[in-house]
Amino acid sequence: MAKLTFDKERCKGCGLCVQACPKQILAVSDTQSNGKGYYVVVTTDEDKCIACAFCATMCPDCVIKVEK
């Protein structure tokens, strides 16, 4: 099963990874924010992740780590 890790202090909540995910399991949270005040990305159903790493490739800030 894939494992996603988010370095949330680097996230700007831009949503590029949300658009990139073919399984549509990423979302910018409307409750969780980081120390800079940005709402951060979260996964809505990690069990559906196929570890394609499109999200990690798309993120300009290297927030997401994908492990198989």
Ligand code: SF4
């Ligand atoms: S993880 Fe990266 S691409 Fe996704 S919202 Fe945060 S900064 Fe943007």
Ligand code: SF4
């Ligand atoms: S690795 Fe692929 S399926 Fe998993 S969250 Fe990222 S884009 Fe979505």
